[in-house]
Amino acid sequence: MWEGITTGLLTAFTPMNLMMVVVGCFAGTFIGMLPGLGPISAIALMIPITYGFDPASGMILMAGVYYGAIFGGSTSSILINAPGVAGTVATAFDGYPMAQQGHAGKALAIAAVSSFSGGTIGAILLLVAAPALAKVALSFQSSDYMALMVLGLTAVSAFTAPGQVLKALIATVIGLMISTVGTDPSAGVQRFTFGSLDLVDGVSFLLLAMATFALSEALMAVLKRDEVSEAAARATAGDLGSMRVTREEVREIIPVIGRSSILGFFVGVLPGAGATIASFLAYGAERTFASAKEKLKFGKGSIRGLAAPETANNAACTGSFVPLLTLGIPGSGTTAVMLGALISYGVQPGPRLFQNNPDVFWAVIISMYLGNVILLILNLPLIPYIARLLALPRQILIPLILFFSLIGVYLVSFNTFDIHMMAGFALAAIILRLLDFPMAPLILGFILGDMIEDNLRRALTISDGSIAFMWERPLTAVIFGLTILTLLAPLVRIIRQRRGAMLSGEGG
Amino acid sequence: MTLSRDAAAALGFLAFSIAYGWQATGIDIFPGQEYEPFTPQTFPLALSVIGAVLGLAQVAKSLRAPVTEAKSWAGYDWPRVGLLLVTMVFYGASFTWLGFLVSTMLFLAAGYLILGERRVVVVGSASILVTVGFWAIMTKILGIYLAPGELFRGWLW
Numbered sequence: 001m002w003e004g005i006t007t008g009l010l011t012a013f014t015p016m017n018l019m020m021v022v023v024g025c026f027a028g029t030f031i032g033m034l035p036g037l038g039p040i041s042a043i044a045l046m047i048p049i050t051y052g053f054d055p056a057s058g059m060i061l062m063a064g065v066y067y068g069a070i071f072g073g074s075t076s077s078i079l080i081n082a083p084g085v086a087g088t089v090a091t092a093f094d095g096y097p098m099a100q101q102g103h104a105g106k107a108l109a110i111a112a113v114s115s116f117s118g119g120t121i122g123a124i125l126l127l128v129a130a131p132a133l134a135k136v137a138l139s140f141q142s143s144d145y146m147a148l149m150v151l152g153l154t155a156v157s158a159f160t161a162p163g164q165v166l167k168a169l170i171a172t173v174i175g176l177m178i179s180t181v182g183t184d185p186s187a188g189v190q191r192f193t194f195g196s197l198d199l200v201d202g203v204s205f206l207l208l209a210m211a212t213f214a215l216s217e218a219l220m221a222v223l224k225r226d227e228v229s230e231a232a233a234r235a236t237a238g239d240l241g242s243m244r245v246t247r248e249e250v251r252e253i254i255p256v257i258g259r260s261s262i263l264g265f266f267v268g269v270l271p272g273a274g275a276t277i278a279s280f281l282a283y284g285a286e287r288t289f290a291s292a293k294e295k296l297k298f299g300k301g302s303i304r305g306l307a308a309p310e311t312a313n314n315a316a317c318t319g320s321f322v323p324l325l326t327l328g329i330p331g332s333g334t335t336a337v338m339l340g341a342l343i344s345y346g347v348q349p350g351p352r353l354f355q356n357n358p359d360v361f362w363a364v365i366i367s368m369y370l371g372n373v374i375l376l377i378l379n380l381p382l383i384p385y386i387a388r389l390l391a392l393p394r395q396i397l398i399p400l401i402l403f404f405s406l407i408g409v410y411l412v413s414f415n416t417f418d419i420h421m422m423a424g425f426a427l428a429a430i431i432l433r434l435l436d437f438p439m440a441p442l443i444l445g446f447i448l449g450d451m452i453e454d455n456l457r458r459a460l461t462i463s464d465g466s467i468a469f470m471w472e473r474p475l476t477a478v479i480f481g482l483t484i485l486t487l488l489a490p491l492v493r494i495i496r497q498r499r500g501a502m503l504s505g506e507g508g
Numbered sequence: 509m510t511l512s513r514d515a516a517a518a519l520g521f522l523a524f525s526i527a528y529g530w531q532a533t534g535i536d537i538f539p540g541q542e543y544e545p546f547t548p549q550t551f552p553l554a555l556s557v558i559g560a561v562l563g564l565a566q567v568a569k570s571l572r573a574p575v576t577e578a579k580s581w582a583g584y585d586w587p588r589v590g591l592l593l594v595t596m597v598f599y600g601a602s603f604t605w606l607g608f609l610v611s612t613m614l615f616l617a618a619g620y621l622i623l624g625e626r627r628v629v630v631v632g633s634a635s636i637l638v639t640v641g642f643w644a645i646m647t648k649i650l651g652i653y654l655a656p657g658e659l660f661r662g663w664l665w
Binding site for chain 1: 514528547550551562584585589597604616630634638
């Protein structure tokens with residue numbers, strides 16, 4: 001492991017890669033602060049730029065963007081109560097009241113320190129957990145991989161907003177269906193190309209990610225007449241207040257950071273859970289632990305209520321890299337986009353990444369830590385200035401986002417048909433969003449589609465066409481069992497709610 | 509009976525899954541491959557069945573759900589979004605003929621105008637500066653070739 005850490009340090013500390021982390025954190029913070037644009041869009045916008053780099057530098061830039069976007073999301077949550085990212089919704093609960101009381105600077109400082117601590121503890125846990133899991137994963141077979149991917153897809157759907165599980169599953173299936181367009185990888189026959197040469201290679205993941213996230217999010221802002229950037233301009237034009245955190249306050253948040261980072265990391269490792277659930281769980285847990293007097297402060301500007309979700313969401317971001325780096329299975333929409341990027345660099349994530357590309361594996365882990373340091377010491381003091389960039393009028397900003405999304409995809413394929421396809425997918429994504437279909441399961445289904453088909457083919461060929469592998473191999477059976485439990489969980493919740501409603505109805 | 513928006517969407521997805529499955533049956537398979545456990549049709553057919561089941565479940569769920577007043581889509585700024593999408597399509601179509609520089613300037617200027625920017629100086633300078641700056645970075649620094657467009661090819665050669 002020490003050898004690996006040294007490799008990672010040597011790779012991450014080259015001037016080029018250090019610049020990548022800095023640029024990534026800044027770009028991520030800026031994009032994350034933009035209304036509606038989350039880390040997936042931020043990363044997708046960076047992918048065309050990284051094609052010319054080596055995989056380690058590309059991944060380092062994207063990891064920086066990821067952290068930056070989460071931090072940027074926290075900033076807009078605190079300053080204008082408009083979380084750019086779902087993972088920072090809980091940050092607004094206490095962060096925004098603090099800003100309203102004139103302590104915006106302090107709230108930003110606590111958010112940055114909590115994010116730094118959560119990310120750091122997460123990176124240390126990742127350093128230990130990832131190589132260990134990678135070793136175990138080497139014994140996995142095709143059937144286990146397939147089962148794990150199915151578990152990942154169902155978990156992402158099951159953990160979306162309550163009542164939307166079916167819609168999330170439908171979005172997943174749409175993603176899987178789009179992944180079958182193009183040439184079949186094993187037999188070489190064309191599927192769903194309708195005779196078009198432009199579809200022979202299938203739909204590129206970058207195109208779909210850009211269209212369903214960056215393009216559709218920017219267009220949704222136009223559709224809903226979002227004027228958040230003006231609110232941001234107003235909020236940052238005023239004084240943010242002192243950024244100093246007192247010793248008592250530090251003493252108060254240290255145990256919160258400890259608890260929330262461990263909770264956040266493990267929630268992040270779980271497929272599908274991610275930063276949003278981690279931040280809400282940590283917030284809920286802190287409120288439960290708090291004394292009756294402290295509990296009253298929650299929602300009105302409690303520093304514990306701010307530190308908990310901020311720590312947990314950053315630790316969860318780090319945790320979500322565990323399944324990506326060790327199993328090659330993304331646990332969230334963001335890591336799914338990163339997986340797509342890695343594959344397009346010619347790097348296959350999975351247990352062998354650890355052996356075949358140790359520089360990528362360790363450099364990403366080390367750069368995550370570096371990213372946290374840079375966010376704390378460079379980004380925090382610059383927040384008022386970065387936030388002022390948001391004052392750029394919407395009528396200038398949105399065409400630029402559209403342009404960078406379209407040209408990013410065009411510069412990879414040099415095919416204008418892709419621009420037309422993006423417009424089509426963006427329109428479809430807008431309609432699906434308006435109908436409350438989540439987009440993350442769709443992109444995850446699309447990216448995992450090829451891998452699921454490939455592993456299913458191998459598993460069926462090995463077992464001579466019998467589906468008995470699902471229950472005959474214990475590990476596969478356990479994972480499938482977990483998948484079924486994940487699917488049943490929302491049903492149980494509905495039945496409980498109904499029973500509760502019936503009982504209270506009878507009681508009343 | 510009026511269908512809720514959710515039920516209509518679910519029916520649409522059900523129809524899409526059936527059409528997808530029907531198309532999947534037309535995927536070529538090599539002679540003798542039909543006896544193999546896995547063919548290029550297997551996965552799409554399985555997806556079609558899963559899609560149809562989920563579509564039916566969603567139809568049933570939406571029909572059983574209490575009728576609530578759905579948020580109207582009419583208040584949204586559809587004309588602007590529609591115009592932006594049309595501009596994107598024109599951007600793609602003009603790329604081959606007008607080349608990167610001209611088509612991008614036109615696209616950006618159209619975008620600013622559609623979103624309400626009326627100051628000619630801002631529209632002109634923001635589109636020219638961004639386009640020329642991006643073009644310079646791509647062609648002069650990163651060495652990426654951006655075609656000048658078929659219309660101008662004769663002049664430039």
